[in-house]
Amino acid sequence: MRSRLALSTAYSLLFSPVAVDDLFNRLQAMQVEQVAITDRDNLYGYPVYREAAKERGISLVCACLLTERQGDLFAFVQDQKGYELLCTLISKRNLDPSFSYLPTLKKTSEGLVLATTSSAILSQLADTGAALYGAISPDSLQIITTAKKLAVPLLAIDGAFLLEEGQREVHRVLRAIALHKSVGSLTEEAYIQKGGILLRQEEWEQAFAPWPEAIEHAQILIPYDPFSSSLIFPTYPVTAQGSAEEELKNRVYLGAENRYGEINDAIMERIDYELGIINEKGFAPYFLVMHDIVQMSSRTCGRGSGAASIVSYSLFITNVDPIAHHLYFERFLSPSRQDPPDIDVDFAWDERDGVFAAVFERFGIEHCARVANHNRFRLRSAIRETARCYGLSDAQITKAEETLFMKGVDALLDPLWQTIVRIATALDRLPKEISMHCGGLVITPKEITRYAPILRSADGYPLLSWEKEGTEMAGFVKIDLLGNRSLAVIRDTLQNLREEGVSLDERTWQPAEDAETVNALARGDSMGVFYIESPAMRQLQKKTGRGDFAHIVIHSSLIRPAANKYINEYVQRLKGKRWEPLHPRLAYILDETYGILCYQEDVSKTAVALAGFSQADADQLRKIIAKKADGKRLQVFRDQFFAGCEKNGVNPSIAEQIWLMMLSFDGYSFCKPHSASYAMVSFQSAYLRVHHPAHFIAAVLTNQGGYYRPQAYISEARRMGLTLTGPDINTSRIAYWAEGNTLIIGLMAIAELSRNAMKRIIEERKQGGWFSTLEEASHRLALGREDLVALVASGAFDSLAPARKRSDQLRILLTTTRSHSCNGQADLFSIEQPHYKKEQLPVAIQRPYSEGELHREFASLGFLRNHHPLVLYAHLLSSVHRIKACEIDQNVERYVTLIGYQITQKQVLTKTGECMSFVSFEDETALYETVLFPELYKRLYPLLAGRWPLLVFGLVKNDEGALIVEVQNLRKLGS
Template sequence: MLVPLVVRSFYSMMRGVVSPTEWAMAAKAAGLPRIALTDRNGLYGVPTFVEACEKAGLRSIVGVELVYDGGRAVLIAGRKAGFSAISRLLTARASGLASFDARAAVASILGEATPGDLFGLTDDEVLLNRPQGGDSIFALVSPCNRAAWRRLVATGRRPVATPELSFRDRGQREVQRLLLAIGAQNCIHDIGDDSLDPPEALWNSATLAAPPLASPWAAPSALVPWLEEAFTSNALIAREALCDPFSGFVFPRYGMARTASVVLHAVPAATAPCAAPAASSALLHALVLEGAARRYGEVTAAVMERIDYELKLIESKGFCDYFLVVKDIVKRASRICGRGSAAASIVAYCLFITEVDPIRHNLYFERFLNPGRKDPPDIDVDFAWDERDALLAEVIEAYGPEHTARVANHNCFRSRSALRETARAFGMPDTEISSFEKSLRVDEAGTLATADQEWKKIARLSSSIAGLPRHLGTHSGGLIIVPDSLADHVPVEATGSGIRVTAWDKEGVETAGLVKIDLLGNRSLAVVRDALAAIGERGLPFDPDNWHPIDDADTVSLLARGDTMGVFYVESPAMRLLQIKTGKGDFEHLVIHSSIIRPAANKYIDEYVDRLRGKPWKAFHPLLAGLFDESYGILCYQEDVSKAAIALAGFSSADADALRKILAKKDADARLQEHWPAFLEGARSRGVDEAAIRAVWDMMRSFSGYSFVKAHSASYAMLSFQSAFLRAHYPAQFMAAVLSNHGGFYSTLAYASESRRMGLRLLPPDVNESGWRCRGEEGRIRFGFCMLSSLGKGAAEALLAERDRAGPYVSVEDFARRNRFERIDAEALVGSGAFDSLLGAQGRASGQPLGRANALMILLSICAAREGRASAGGTSGGAPRDLFEEGREAFALGKRQAIPSQPIPGAARKRRAAELQYLGTTLDSHPLELWPRAFATPRDRAVDLRRSVGRRVRLLGWPITAKPVLTASEEPMEFVSFEDETAIFEAVLFPEAFRKFRHLLFEEGPLWITGLVENNRGAISLTIENLVRAATH
């Protein structure tokens, strides 16, 4: 049989339609020993394909079909050097240089390749007639280019016969037509057949047949010997081609950085291209011992024993340089949080990569690294979100762009985008597409409930492209560093935003053995950093070198109450409710709680709470006794799945670890089911009854897609404690930092409300008092200019720089003369109250106070005069008309509108409305007061709900966050958090109420909520029965 050497998958992006795994399975079913993957202009699918072939028991062949003006060439790797040559070629092609000549580049690498490194297959007669290439270049013969066979004979090159494969069934040509239309932003009817791969590129057993020659290989007798030679060449290439292009792990080397933050003893980083292994080992030992002295003071025998064990294992596996490189990176940042399984390592702790003592907190090192583990360690580090990008740029510059790149994401069509793009390709206008989406329904048989045949066709075709990759994106933080040229290992190209990325995603680089370092952004690290800086600037009592938040009673109490808005990792409604139910705020319980909260774990959470509160319990089976006592017998962490599989079903450590690894995969539940027979049989053989087996297996399945190792949760719990300590002891500085960093689970409005509930006074931005960030001091928070979403950062920095240069602004006119600004900037500053102090001072001096509307007119007038216009004109459409309209009229009449000495209710309402628009919140009161009629209506209050358990209530609430979920029967429902002026309250929209009322949550503003108050283990919630939007008047 012929081995297919030209095979295109859906990684021929925006053209291919078949997955690499499908091709591997088809080859296995046909009895083929090997099959190639040669996607168009890319190696994007190689890792997936290699894994699929290995799983199917096939030998993979990897290459690329390089398509260029006037021709194409298929390059197949014969050895690793050939694969590297292909990778370098694709990297050069992606560089976008006008001087890149693909045909010449192919001729060059084939000419320079050592025989056997690379095979070139082409029907480009120009390339075949060039002198380069020697025995490495073959004339490509396939049923798809039959018309060129005689011309190919004339080149004198050795022929090679192969099927060309693009489709598994004939209907997939229409899917390819659709992809080409979407890619060209064209109508599908304008994509002609000549743009598609030919019909002969269809999987067909006849094309795999060996001689005697029959259709589709039938040829005139004169060509028969030539074709027989072509079949022989197919067997030669199939036999000699490289099977696996990945050879072990590729680690960075310490000392290769142009600027290193850790001094390499005896081998200076500036002079050594990379450290010798012995030097790296010696340096790692020295740094760990130095760090141990700082961490522990007195290094006990237990600490030294653990250090020795880890260092010997790290050295034996050749990982010393990896740890040193990560150490070099983290030393470049102000605050970091090492996380993941690396937090179980005392070496990482002593290198200050992680912040949790693994001995004190009993963290399982073997989950991170063990003698039998084949894959490399994976160290993930969080950095302050606003420092991360600069840090990445610094690291890439330090280690050299030729050695580094970010990890890619393979961005795929989702169902919604697939439907929209398909409809556009059929010429549907966006308005009609949106209308169809809103009315989209699927009947009980799973078919689209519409009578429109064209929409049915659109929906059918769109489902064919959902899940297909369409372009590269950038992984949130993955970085690859190698000691040699990265392009030797993987093609590198720029995304649409200009970031250099690998051709493979995180799973792909892992398969290829390229060791990834995750450098991720974390807003809470910035919150802690900013709060500590503010504490230091204010000279408040605080010793950062003697800071032990996990031992602080006030912090533990705050966490136990669930009083945690703004506190990292424990502020979500689910976590706050769990804290309230358990009443536990110590470190050990917080680690459990942050791990046990999983989408599929609700029944286990309830059982955990009951057991914690005294319900008698025992292990599911005596074989599990003692394994999970710290979490009251409930499996909680990823490693618990491995422990249960070993203890209950007799899995080997390797098999149990493979089971654990599945948990993080996209198709975790389906892949877990593959292990069920072995788990069932293993547990039965140990005398475990069926009920216990299924109970434990169901608990293990609840980890699918979302679970953590204990070390990861412990790392995050430490950051939670730091956040909670700052909230408990320095509330103004902490909440100012939370607001400034615009992160967390909630909106600015919700955090502002929480600040008021904490007794903090909120002050507007001020052109003389504010900086870029919010500032907390003595029971109040002064908003910074970062809170003004419509004020450009450049404008804010300019006004701050001018204030630093020439002193405070003395009047609105003074500000306007000293700064250049856009109209939208003026409206934001005035509407937010940034000129209120100046207006008050000017009013007191003149005896006639000025209003915000007058300030806006002054600013716009001077702005207009500077630009040479006759008048200021109107403001942009975003300004609230009722706030500024009177000011415009007063300015036109040459008079100033005075503000009453006691603000009238209408004026206060306008001020608050402007604050809500420009700051995202009101300052001195809750935004519910902007709905005066509803606000004054008799109603129940959130703060009193605990006294209303079991009865129906009616509240006025503002939705602040929501989480849609599916019930066990796959029906949608939603958990919603509301607040009124007194407190936050949690509510539930069960499926029937969800269908009726969910649309009301799409718009901002207050709702009347009617429902039944319930108490679940001490946590109060409201089951919603009715929702009505509050009237505006």
């Protein structure tokens, strides 16, 4: 058997440049039958090369290179005990870089085969009873003498970390990046490992020909696979008399009574059906754990396919009734599905860290770990990092980048830059570093280190070595706990309302049934509303004129980029265009979406209905498409689909149309339960926007939540007829808040104001009441110059000195502060300070602000308190002949000139790969949408990089009821 041992891949981070696929393609070509990858002190890549080996029919030995001061030690896993020991050892090194493996291995190495090229290590382990070898490689034979002396057998290894000599320069750059040095400063002896090239099989055999026993020993290692065939999720402690299944049933029935009031036969039947599958698969503890977790926060949104489950709904893990909304449970769980349950839960973004802390406390830190991200080199960053390694400055790099990405690599005439680009291209997509997944979590029945090596995240969490796919491959049931700003928006809006005595009973709150909310969404009035506030979504709403729950669910799934070519057809069908299902068997599946495949499960349902797929195969097809997989696996399913369609009498051209529509689900797409869960949050947001707009916009701004910058929401607040006030030293809180129809800008809006100053203002106001004069505010607050400058620039003191210029306000504040500092604090506290009340404050007098004051206010806040930012350009606007944005609807099919203050833009690629852009602009009166087609965008895109107002010349078009300006030209205002 051809066995090659101790090879390194790019998962030996910042050391080896060998990509996993390149290595295994080479091994396959060499007809290697067994391999052991030994990356340095980690198993980061094990799931990846496990999959690569399986695809190529190569046996894989789980192994690792353990680095010691005295040299390298190779550990080959032979059974579960050996795997658990290796995971424990690697974890200890991760947590303590000074940790030495040797003391532990001297005591026990059960389940591991050890080999070393170091005479010192071999001598220490020789008498321990370990399965031990002296490792010889084509580049390292010095262990032979010591091995013979100690009677330790030899093992032939490769020790290769390069596929060819040409990769050596990439290895040098990786080492330079790791050590924060230049390439020229690296020495072979200290930093760069010699040799290490993977030999061809005949060369390898020739190199070891004098030691045939070493080759024989390489054949006897066991390719033990440590990944469990069963799923790994926590057990759940219940009473001695009960079981997890009984506990789950009790909780579900109790929850169902709270949800439905009365449990009818249909509900009972669905609960029993789901519980039967859940219990059969042993998932009851998982649902109990999830039930515990969702009770750790004020608001949650369980989403993903789990929202199709009435068990999840009854446990308040999800919030959408799967019966009322006809959600497909089999997308979540079915008897034939091998995948574990997958429930993603959103929490208010500022509560999620607390939830994680509570989970670790509840289930034990030794049983929990966060999931990792494997961050990779991207070409742009690889170019910059490589160039730095060759001693180039950031200015030199930026200049060369402009040439490179505008004109191509051939325009870089300097040979050094040719080298840099060549190396950076080799680095592109290689793993670079480990970080933490935003929400992934695993909980295990035994200590986490029995299942995988762990690291420690930057904020102190145990961190699994593998990213999402590897975690799932290892058998872990991953739980995703994610942050959602809109849940905090809803929470804060309701809290603000309760302060005014307005309380919503959420048990009976049905925002999706509110006519005003439905009508607002049908008009596209949804800025700030969760998930449906983007320009594309608001335009779709305007085109369809539908704002009911069922259509919002459809739209939030159909809006994915790959479905663009189907959206217009959908809109036309919705408006009455005659259509027939592509095949009669699809009628019952796609009627609700007008014959268009919309949800992920539509792919599975279609494969079952037309091609006779099993539920399991249909779900695998959906997954492969969603992951943008291609090649052999997709081709196998394509052949199966067309063969099944032919067998069932489906016209080949129809099958081809349907297959192409199925392929549009590559990458970003939703299942219906996920869309329905999001739609519920959207309706709660939309209801609050419609009925309590000031409180809602205040919460949106506080949570920095949404698609747009604060200026856009401030403008929207004015268009909604709200009164804006603040920031004000007396009325502003740190957060934005509302009272009636008035939105009070928070101190958090002031860019240069320190957090300590904000807290100081609030605390002093609570203790001593409101401030009545500048002098008093200065005395009581005792703030530094920077904070006072920030407050004055924002207008926070205007109500205390309405007639004074802000420069005068600052002079008085600073003079009083200096006087206070010179006299000491005794004078202030020897005089009894009055408790100023709101009623004692003078009424602020609005005075005209100077141009300089307005510019400083805009710089401080990012918007103006009382005006649209275009007022800053009034001197340039006076001579412009234009229409106002609110008049666009009166100018359809006309060429118009508008003023454009940019709100947001989205760059997209055409079918031919050209860039174009959709840009949202506004003026003082309204928001409007524009499109720049490729030729124009290529010429004018630099104008969109800044925030200076533009003159927009274009043709107003009515696209199925949504107005858009097709831009013909852009020009900087005043140019």
